[in-house]
Amino acid sequence: MALLHRAELRPSKLDLLTTWLPGRPWFAGTPGAEATRVASYRFDDPAGEVGIETILVRAGDGPVLQVPLTYRAAPLAGAERWLVGTTDHSVLGPRWVYDASGDPVYPPALAAAVLADAGQAEEYFEVDGRREVRAPSVTLTGGRADTAPAFDLVDEVVDGDPTLIRAGGAELALVRRPAPADASAAARLTGSWAGQVDPVLLAYVR
Template identity: 50%
Template sequence: MGIVHPGSELTPTKAQLLQQWAPRQSWWPGGDTVPDFQANFRFDDPEGEVGIETFLIPLGDQVLHVPLTYRSAPLDGGELLGEMDHSALGRRWVYDGVSDPVYVAEATRVIREADTEVTMLMPDGTPIPRRRVTAAVRGSGHGDGTLHVERVLQADLPDTATGSLTATWREHPAPLVLAWLG
């Protein structure tokens, strides 16, 4: 379950952190502007400590895949995007999900168990209706090996893939590969 804190303020915002960080990455296809995301989804940390959220960002004819994690304390060895203050949760350290072992473990589990994105809930447990921008994510239900995360999304899996994570959303009804095991 993903807990949403309505009315919370983030300083800086997620968009501001992405704007500062993403254009400096080697996988960023060019340009200094990060467009608004087209879709997103969340996974759940089994320990309930780390927020896991993924953004799917259109850039020209491409879609970029940017998984983030939110932590209440710094992560040794993680790639830090920056820090933010969350009005309900306090100080948060925001990391590139690919560098966070909680994201890697959860994405791997979702692939192997044919799982999906989490249901979003209010703090009291009331489900939040699915939003137009929520991507539908599906693990293949099999696979072994190392997790490989695609940054620029494709429709086809590499020949070495043993399992996959795909997503569809309003603007992309055909599945795109987010990650694979192999």
Template identity: 55%
Template sequence: MAILYSAQLHPTKLELLAGWLPTQPWFAHDADVPLDRVGAYRFDDPAGEVGVETILVRADDTVLQVPLTYRDAPLPGADPWLVGTMEHSVLGTRWVYDACTDPVYAATLASVVLGDAVQAEEVVVTPDGEHQPRTPSTVVRAEPAGSATDAPAPPVDGPVPCSTTGRATTILIGGAELTVLRVLDLDVHGSALPALVGTWPEQAEPVLLATARPI
């Protein structure tokens, strides 16, 4: 379960991304292109310490997938993948990382794609302490469904190996190779490999988001 707060963020997530995305090789737009939030989904950190959120944004007519992790302290060795820091009015300073190098994201993605876990439920804590369920703006699932396999365990700390070629990033964790699509093709709805697909209000047909294969 992802516990969220009614909080003020400075800078906002989109403001962070507006400065970071133009530095990425898969971002093929002008640096000042407006970004629109399409949706987002979350995974559960079993330890309950790291926020794991993937944001979908539109730049011109392209939908980009941006996995992020939120930490209360720097991830050792991950400075090159730091998106930035932001001040959270409830949680304090948060270090925001490109999640593809974060061991928590890699392990949770593998768990979901390989059928051993599911998308996180979202609960918002209001200023008066009430816990209110929230429907995710993007719904993701593994395909094929029901093919649960033991997901690889993450390293104890430090970044995991990842590399970007073209419009996708490959992550190596345990005995699995994960591929995260950074630029989404809205006409591609699945894969021959175990895959993560997603829908959102403007996209009724599932879109391929990520794949996993043993190595």
């Protein structure tokens, strides 16, 4: 489960992405346009320390881009390459925001969704001691694989579209520009959201 806070972020996630996205090799969109949110979904960190959120955004008239992010209370050693930026959370304080593909908590969570249909984290607010659940904005459908490679220890991450996360001879592919899900592979993750009725391919294992 993901506990959300009614908080203010300075700068906002979208402000960070507006600056960061144009430098990515897989970026597509209107030059100089602000990033706008299309939908999002979250995974759980088993340790409960790191926020894991995938935001689907668009820059101007460009295509939908898939951007998984992790939120940490302190810098992640050796991950400067993956740093999106820092922000001040009005409840939690300073947060370091990373491209999740380079954060070790993300590949196992994504692999569980792709290979075992683990689904997304339930999102909720605490309101007067009661749990107020927020309805998901993305419908995810994972696969079922006979064998499930482990992605706990990543050997290499190759940024591109797809972004390739390699571990132990297996390859987890994160689709940066989600496309129609016409692939027949069982080990895949698809999603749909308001305005995107037909599922699109979000990730797969090969």
